[in-house]
Amino acid sequence: MKALTIKNAMTFAMTAVLAISSIALPLTASAEEKVIDNAPQVSTLRGTAPLNAEVTPPIIEMVENNDLKRQRDYPQQPPTIPHDISKYQLDKNFNKCMDCHSRKFADEAQAPAVSVTHYMNRDGDFLGEVSPRRYFCTQCHVHQLEGKPLVENEFVDMEKLIRQSHKQAK
Amino acid sequence: MNKIIHLLKLGWTILSKPAVHLSLGFLTISGFIAGVIFWGGFNTAMELTNTEEFCTSCHEMRDNPFMELQTTIHYSNRSGVRAICSDCHVPHNWTDKIARKMQASKEVWGKIFGTIDTREKFEAHRLQLAQNEWTRLKANDSLECRNCHQFDSMDFTRQSKRAAAQHSSALASGEKTCIDCHKGIAHKLPNMEGVREGGSPH
Numbered sequence: 001m002k003a004l005t006i007k008n009a010m011t012f013a014m015t016a017v018l019a020i021s022s023i024a025l026p027l028t029a030s031a032e033e034k035v036i037d038n039a040p041q042v043s044t045l046r047g048t049a050p051l052n053a054e055v056t057p058p059i060i061e062m063v064e065n066n067d068l069k070r071q072r073d074y075p076q077q078p079p080t081i082p083h084d085i086s087k088y089q090l091d092k093n094f095n096k097c098m099d100c101h102s103r104k105f106a107d108e109a110q111a112p113a114v115s116v117t118h119y120m121n122r123d124g125d126f127l128g129e130v131s132p133r134r135y136f137c138t139q140c141h142v143h144q145l146e147g148k149p150l151v152e153n154e155f156v157d158m159e160k161l162i163r164q165s166h167k168q169a170k
Numbered sequence: 171m172n173k174i175i176h177l178l179k180l181g182w183t184i185l186s187k188p189a190v191h192l193s194l195g196f197l198t199i200s201g202f203i204a205g206v207i208f209w210g211g212f213n214t215a216m217e218l219t220n221t222e223e224f225c226t227s228c229h230e231m232r233d234n235p236f237m238e239l240q241t242t243i244h245y246s247n248r249s250g251v252r253a254i255c256s257d258c259h260v261p262h263n264w265t266d267k268i269a270r271k272m273q274a275s276k277e278v279w280g281k282i283f284g285t286i287d288t289r290e291k292f293e294a295h296r297l298q299l300a301q302n303e304w305t306r307l308k309a310n311d312s313l314e315c316r317n318c319h320q321f322d323s324m325d326f327t328r329q330s331k332r333a334a335a336q337h338s339s340a341l342a343s344g345e346k347t348c349i350d351c352h353k354g355i356a357h358k359l360p361n362m363e364g365v366r367e368g369g370s371p372h
Contacts, residue, residue, distance in 0.1 A: 067331055083330070087243070087355070094359040109332075 061147035069112075070144070074158055078140035079112075085143050090136060097137045098130065216271065220256040228281060231255070234292045238357045245356075258314045258356065259303070266310075296360035304349055312348035319348070 049055040063084045070080050088096035100109035118134040119126050189197060218224060226232040236255075239245050244253040261267050279285075286292040286299075307314065321341065326334040340346040353359060 065330055083332070089354055089359055091358075093361045094354065 061145035064144040064146050073155060078142075081141050081143040083143070085138075090138060095135065095137070101137075102130075216267075219271070220260055222254040222256075225255040230281070230286050230292065234286075234289070235357050242356050253318070253356075257317070261310070261313060262317055266313075293360075297365070300353075300357075300360050301365075304353060307349040308347060315348040315352070 046055050063086065064082055065084045067082050070082060072079060085097070090096060098114075099105060100111035101114050103113050105111075106113035114130065114134075116126070118130050119128075121127055121131050122133065226236050239255075244258075246252075260270055284291075286295050321337075324337060326338055329337065336346075336351065340350075341348075
């Protein structure tokens with residue numbers, strides 16, 4: 001009997017706490033929310049603007065369009081695209097890139113023909129046409145913007161690392 | 171039969187006789203005015219069928235080619251010049267325009283019988299529709315492109331290297347015309363399998 005009354009009292013107390021907090025918390029929470037929103041911890045692509053605010057999008061930078069090959073940072077890196085591709089159709093119906101980069105038209109366009117790996121399926125067999133898994137060029141190859149880098153690039157080239165390790169060994 | 175012949179004869183006698191009550195001046199001037207009104211009305215009505223509102227009043231055009239056009243440079247660009255449907259699909263020259271408008275009667279047929287009244291049907295006909303336009307533009311040396319983009323006014327030094335190379339060689343010599351390279355600039359391309367080997371998928 002005594003245990004039951006204690007339980008009842010506890011239930012009552014908890015309900016009361018819940019009821020009060022449901023009224024009081026939103027007031028404090030909204031105040032907290034403002035504080036968080038005004039000073040976000042992490043700067044994202046949207047900058048540090050609060051979640052509920054609309055930001056002015058950054059100016060679209062010019063696309064690199066000089067047709068000059070860039071150095072690759074490591075041997076397996078897919079080459080970057082040194083020209084504008086903004087109006088190129090690349091879907092299941094058509095691949096505009098292959099108008100110049102396919103084996104058949106590379107001589108006419110003087111564009112680098114896609115490498116032989118693009119004609120291989122995942123078992124390493126060669127196909128007559130570009131393998132479906134390599135069909136969508138922009139999965140790996142990207143164009144470049146002529147904008148300022150947002151963060152400093154601390155990438156160290158592999159060869160430099162090798163040279164350093166040689167020096168250390170000596 | 172006799173009655174019809176009689177009526178025709180009566181009509182001819184009225185038409186062939188000089189006017190009794192109306193003056194020659196009245197007939198000439200009123201004929202001139204009627205001609206102006208008819209000619210103006212005819213051209214105005216034809217120009218109405220050249221507007222964007224007219225073309226996009228059918229859902230076939232509004233939901234398919236018009237939607238695709240809106241993302242391209244011919245619809246929205248920095249300088250605010252816009253090419254509407256008729257700028258590219260109807261010749262500007264009057265006689266050519268009339269010829270194209272007469273051809274368009276087939277499109278009315280298609281509208282009535284719902285040849286492309288769903289997205290699926292449109293996709294199924296896309297290659298044929300596109301080829302019709304490519305053939306037309308190839309035949310008239312890309313006339314509708316050249317109404318705005320004149321070869322003589324092109325400054326190759328303002329073009330990218332690759333564009334300048336193509337325009338100063340193949341286009342300049344007349345070996346190729348605009349549409350040979352610039353297919354699918356205002357609408358999405360159909361499945362190009364078998365049409366052109368370069369960019370076609372499997």
